[in-house]
Amino acid sequence: xxxxxxxxxxxxxxxxxxxxxxxxxxxxxxxxxxxxxxxxxxxxxxxxxxxxxxxxxxxxxxxxxxxxxxxxxxxxxxxxxxxxxxxxxxxxxxxxxxxxxxxxxxxxxxxxxxxxxxxxxxxxxxxxxxxxxxxxxxxxxxxxxxxxxxxxxxxxxxxxxxxxxxxxxxxxxxxxxxxxxxxxxxxxxxxxxxxxxxxxxxxxxxxxxxxxxxxxxxxxxxxxxxxxxxxxxxxxxxxxxxxxxxxxxxxxxxxxxxxxxxxx
Amino acid sequence: xxxxxxxxxxxxxxxxxxxxxxxxxxxxxxxxxxxxxxxxxxxxxxxxxxxxxxxxxxxxxxxxxxxxxxxxxxxxxxxxxxxxxxxxxxxxxxxxxxxxxxxxxxxxxxxxxxxxxxxxxxxxxxxxxxxxxxxxxxxxxxxxxxxxxxxxxxxxxxxxxxxxxxxxxxxxxxxxxxxxxxxxxxxxxxxxxxxxxxxxxxxxxxxxxxxxxxxxxxxxxxxxxxxxxxxxxxxxxxxxxxxxxxxxxxxxxxxxxxxxxxxxxxxxxxxxxxxxxxxxxxxxxxxxxxxxxxxxxxxxxxxxxxxxxxxxxxxxxxxxxxxxxxxxxxxxxxxxxxxxxxxxxxxxxxxxxxxxxxxxxxxxxxxxxxxxxxxxx
Amino acid sequence: xxxxxxxxxxxxxxxxxxxxxxxxxxxxxxxxxxxxxxxxxxxxxxxxxxxxxxxxxxxxxxxxxxxxxxxxxxxxxxxxxxxxxxxxxxxxxxxxxxxxxxxxxxxxxxxxxxxxxxxxxxxxxxxxxxxxxxxxxxxxxxxxxxxxxxxxxxxxxxxxxxxxxxxxxxxxxxxxxxxxxxxxxxxxxxxxxxxxxxxxxxxxxxxxxxxxxxxxxxxxxxxxxxxxxxxxxxxxxxxxxxxxxxxxxxxxxxxxxxxxxxxxxxxxxxxxxxxxxxx
Numbered sequence: 001x002x003x004x005x006x007x008x009x010x011x012x013x014x015x016x017x018x019x020x021x022x023x024x025x026x027x028x029x030x031x032x033x034x035x036x037x038x039x040x041x042x043x044x045x046x047x048x049x050x051x052x053x054x055x056x057x058x059x060x061x062x063x064x065x066x067x068x069x070x071x072x073x074x075x076x077x078x079x080x081x082x083x084x085x086x087x088x089x090x091x092x093x094x095x096x097x098x099x100x101x102x103x104x105x106x107x108x109x110x111x112x113x114x115x116x117x118x119x120x121x122x123x124x125x126x127x128x129x130x131x132x133x134x135x136x137x138x139x140x141x142x143x144x145x146x147x148x149x150x151x152x153x154x155x156x157x158x159x160x161x162x163x164x165x166x167x168x169x170x171x172x173x174x175x176x177x178x179x180x181x182x183x184x185x186x187x188x189x190x191x192x193x194x195x196x197x198x199x200x201x202x203x204x205x206x207x208x209x210x211x212x213x214x215x216x217x218x219x220x221x222x223x224x225x226x227x228x229x230x231x232x233x234x235x236x237x238x239x240x241x242x243x244x245x246x247x248x249x250x251x252x253x254x255x256x257x258x259x260x261x262x263x264x
Numbered sequence: 265x266x267x268x269x270x271x272x273x274x275x276x277x278x279x280x281x282x283x284x285x286x287x288x289x290x291x292x293x294x295x296x297x298x299x300x301x302x303x304x305x306x307x308x309x310x311x312x313x314x315x316x317x318x319x320x321x322x323x324x325x326x327x328x329x330x331x332x333x334x335x336x337x338x339x340x341x342x343x344x345x346x347x348x349x350x351x352x353x354x355x356x357x358x359x360x361x362x363x364x365x366x367x368x369x370x371x372x373x374x375x376x377x378x379x380x381x382x383x384x385x386x387x388x389x390x391x392x393x394x395x396x397x398x399x400x401x402x403x404x405x406x407x408x409x410x411x412x413x414x415x416x417x418x419x420x421x422x423x424x425x426x427x428x429x430x431x432x433x434x435x436x437x438x439x440x441x442x443x444x445x446x447x448x449x450x451x452x453x454x455x456x457x458x459x460x461x462x463x464x465x466x467x468x469x470x471x472x473x474x475x476x477x478x479x480x481x482x483x484x485x486x487x488x489x490x491x492x493x494x495x496x497x498x499x500x501x502x503x504x505x506x507x508x509x510x511x512x513x514x515x516x517x518x519x520x521x522x523x524x525x526x527x528x529x530x531x532x533x534x535x536x537x538x539x540x541x542x543x544x545x546x547x548x549x550x551x552x553x554x555x556x557x558x559x560x561x562x563x564x565x566x567x568x569x570x571x572x573x574x575x576x577x578x579x580x581x582x583x584x585x586x587x588x589x590x591x592x593x594x595x596x597x598x599x600x601x602x603x604x605x606x607x608x609x610x611x612x613x614x615x616x617x618x619x620x621x622x623x624x625x626x627x628x629x630x631x632x633x634x635x636x637x638x639x640x641x
Numbered sequence: 642x643x644x645x646x647x648x649x650x651x652x653x654x655x656x657x658x659x660x661x662x663x664x665x666x667x668x669x670x671x672x673x674x675x676x677x678x679x680x681x682x683x684x685x686x687x688x689x690x691x692x693x694x695x696x697x698x699x700x701x702x703x704x705x706x707x708x709x710x711x712x713x714x715x716x717x718x719x720x721x722x723x724x725x726x727x728x729x730x731x732x733x734x735x736x737x738x739x740x741x742x743x744x745x746x747x748x749x750x751x752x753x754x755x756x757x758x759x760x761x762x763x764x765x766x767x768x769x770x771x772x773x774x775x776x777x778x779x780x781x782x783x784x785x786x787x788x789x790x791x792x793x794x795x796x797x798x799x800x801x802x803x804x805x806x807x808x809x810x811x812x813x814x815x816x817x818x819x820x821x822x823x824x825x826x827x828x829x830x831x832x833x834x835x836x837x838x839x840x841x842x843x844x845x846x847x848x849x850x851x852x853x854x855x856x857x858x859x860x861x862x863x864x865x866x867x868x869x870x871x872x873x874x875x876x877x878x879x880x881x882x883x884x885x886x887x888x889x890x891x892x893x894x895x896x897x898x899x900x901x902x903x904x905x906x907x908x909x910x911x912x913x914x915x916x917x918x919x920x
Contacts, residue, residue, distance in 0.1 A: 014732040018740060021725050025747040025802060028758030031768065035761070085654040092650035104651070111662055115860030117877055118897050121884055122665030125672050125894065128682070145662050148654075168332055169365035171353045173379035173430065177646075183378075187369045206751050208863065213884065222753045229757050229867060241754040252749035256742060 029245060036238035054239035064240060067224040070136050071205050071244075074220060075251075078143040078204035083197040085144070086151040090159055090193070094167070094185055101159070108152040111145055119145065120213040127214065134216025142210040147200035154199065154259055158192030195259035202251035206244070282341070283308040283466040284329065284434050289338035290490075291324050298324045300490035301338070306434070306468055308343075311460050313469045313477040316487035317513070322470045323438060325487070329468060330359045330436050342433055358427035360437045364419040368412035372403065372422050375411050379430040397429040398422075400459060417448050424456075428465065435460075437469045441476065453480055474514050478502065486510050504630065511556045511632045518557040518601045520629070524549050531573075531626065538597045539576035542626040553631050559604035561628035564592060564620045572623025576601070580618045594622050673894035680888040690895030700879065700896065704903060707875040710790065711858040711904075714797045718854040719847055721798070722805030726846075727835060730813045731821050741810060748803035756867050759796045763868070788870035796864050801857060805850035812846025813839070848915070852908055859904045860897075876900050 039051035331352030505511035578596035862877030883893030
């Protein structure tokens with residue numbers, strides 16, 4: 001790939017701009033992580049010293065541990081369910097005519113155009129209408145819808161790259177449709193499926209709005225953080241925030257690594 | 265609508281039963297007629313090519329043979345068995361795809377073994393047969409390599425092995441060499457022919473490259489716009505093309521319009537101011553006829569040389585050097601004639617503008633008619 | 642043969658979408674016509690909620706403010722994202738994968754965590770004030786950062802930039818650097834190439850970036866609640882309130898759906914205007 005030749009000053013300005021924007025994006029996160037290690041109970045400079053006291057405090061807080069547990073359960077279950085739904089749908093779409101596949105993809109993306117607040121209150125209304133109580137399970141059901149479009153996007157991209165003629169080769173060699181799926185399709189789209197699942201887990205772990213309206217007493221970690229913020233600023237929240245942030249970011253990292261590995 | 269025709273060379277009348285028989289086969293996609301009624305017999309053990317330009321329906325026909333397309337009308341038989349409604353996975357055919365379609369995540373061994381494993385062949389047999397086939401196709405040392413790491417030529421051989429190892433009744437090949445470079449392609453053509461002869465498997469080979477078809481095939485079926493125009497040996501097709509399309513498609517040709525005049529020295533000629541042309545047999549005096557002349561059957565001589573049965577004087581338009589042979593285009597009273605000559609022949613060096621005589625033997629000229637007077641049985 | 646199996650294979654996902662997406666939407670619409678009796682929604686259908694949403698001065702104020710803030714945020718996000726994606730694709734292509742990856746990673750830093758962080762950065766004892774006091778620019782902490790519309794905008798732009806970069810970056814994959822070279826070869830400057838070549842070809846991506854930011858902001862409530870003052874609350878806060886202490890779900894639903902209509906109308910109008918301008 002060629003770079004159009006340009007004066008060095010332009011390239012320097014370009015670099016500066018990129019760095020500035022990235023700095024802006026990461027600044028809040030860096031602040032939270034930094035001050036989670038602050039030995040003094042203040043979020044201000046000068047930085048007085050490193051300490052793990054907030055983590056110690058937080059990890060002995062039963063409410064925090066419960067919230068972390070719930071978030072983890074939600075993430076795993078969301079991941080599993082979106083994987084199953086995404087896989088069965090991809091089974092259907094392999095070898096489908098392009099128009100069928102495109103329409104299905106568009107339909108799958110529709111939740112993305114919706115502000116989460118609307119979906120959350122709709123879900124709350126639905127639970128109320130059917131007499132279903134608020135719980136973690138209720139939240140997980142909503143998380144699946146939030147995550148599914150992204151899962152479809154990733155699996156869909158992988159399917160686009162998949163050559164149906166490979167399946168024809170398998171059939172020509174005598175394989176049944178199920179065998180062809182198992183031995184040819186599945187191994188080839190597996191990286192994408194895994195990447196998408198991990199992404200769904202990250203989305204669930206960080207999700208706030210749907211959880212707010214449907215979790216009831218079973219608070220997830222973001223909900224706990226929110227409740228405590230409202231109670232007043234508290235340095236230990238940095239520790240909670242950092243834990244959450246590290247969890248979701250590493251999941252996202254793994255997901256991106258898996259899906260890009262397939263692209264090579 | 266043109267009638268399908270079948271021209272059989274009597275020299276190769278079949279003794280073995282037909283490995284593959286197509287009867288009245290056609291395929292429509294909505295209003296589009298891809299294949300318009302094909303009757304064909306492929307003999308056991310022969311290397312048969314389906315030749316034609318892009319869009320003539322040859323690939324569709326092959327896919328119908330393989331079982332990937334369902335014919336609109338007609339039937340397909342293999343060794344007497346009707347397989348028309350049999351799905352691809354059950355049919356005793358195997359297809360070598362144009363793009364090879366090796367399973368990228370599997371090794372060469374697993375690719376080739378795939379069909380055998382589906383049939384639950386015992387492990388030891390699989391190992392033996394795969395090993396043998398990899399030897400035959402010349403890729404034995406790549407056994408453990410992952411398919412996606414192979415070069416085009418290597419993939420091609422593995423694809424061949426993967427298909428052949430299943431001992432199909434008919435091996436179908438869909439332009440398998442089209443993605444290879446010229447030198448590799450020539451080598452593979454020779455190897456493919458050798459493998460086919462050695463194994464005795466019936467090959468049905470689809471290509472748009474006439475040189476390839478002429479070189480490898482026992483018989484060729486030329487397709488155009490969904491119909492079979494001629495089915496014959498390569499020699500027959502080249503020397504006695506049955507239709508104008510075949511004549512034009514196979515090899516270069518010169519087209520001459522003659523008017524049969526009077527009889528001279530016992531032969532009917534078309535006499536012109538700049539020469540005389542012996543008219544092919546079967547033409548009545550006074551008739552107009554279209555005839556073809558292969559460039560390599562024509563030669564140049566000085567203006568006074570009298571050795572040819574037919575000759576025309578003309579002016580050289582241009583000379584195109586092509587390595588081993590050169591083409592000289594001469595403008596004559598009956599149109600432009602291309603003469604193909606061996607470049608190394610020094611005595612015949614010509615330049616543009618030169619006056620030359622183009623001559624040829626009487627039997628080098630052939631008439632090509634629509635299929636009413638031909639050898640069709 | 643395969644058609645029925647395919648339908649079968651699609652059915653779990655389809656069923657899930659219907660049960661847990663379509664039905665909530667339908668019920669949301671239905672509830673917007675409900676009435677309230679002793680704080681419970683009852684299926685006595687009425688237009689009352691929509692009338693209130695449309696005519697009340699209070700809500701009108703919220704809608705106007707929300708649309709204004711959404712417009713500002715969407716413009717800022719698009720204006721920042723386009724050059725960023727442009728630089729990535731055409732000026733620093735060697736690093737573009739890494740930089741794009743970083744943007745995605747920042748997206749997953751979290752939402753609540755970010756809002757909390759901004760509260761700290763902008764608060765009385767937050768970093769901005771600390772730095773300004775420390776360097777002597779001001780004497781006492783300024784309260785203008787926190788609890789202001791400005792804070793809300795900054796936090797939202799910060800959160801939404803990755804959402805803006807994504808579609809624009811994706812659209813730019815279809816416009817290879819050779820296009821820029823062609824434009825330059827014909828005598829244009831890089832600026833010209835950007836505006837006259839890349840911008841029109843990636844307009845769909847820019848529209849997507851704008852729309853995503855606009856829609857997301859229109860439904861925002863956590864950020865205004867934690868970073869805005871009492872006069873900076875958006876319609877999202879009102880909606881949330883009806884589902885919380887206000888206990889008027891039907892009204893909340895009506896407010897929400899009215900907002901959707903307004904957003905769609907505005908975006909369509911903006912789209913038509915831009916399309917005409919691009920001609």
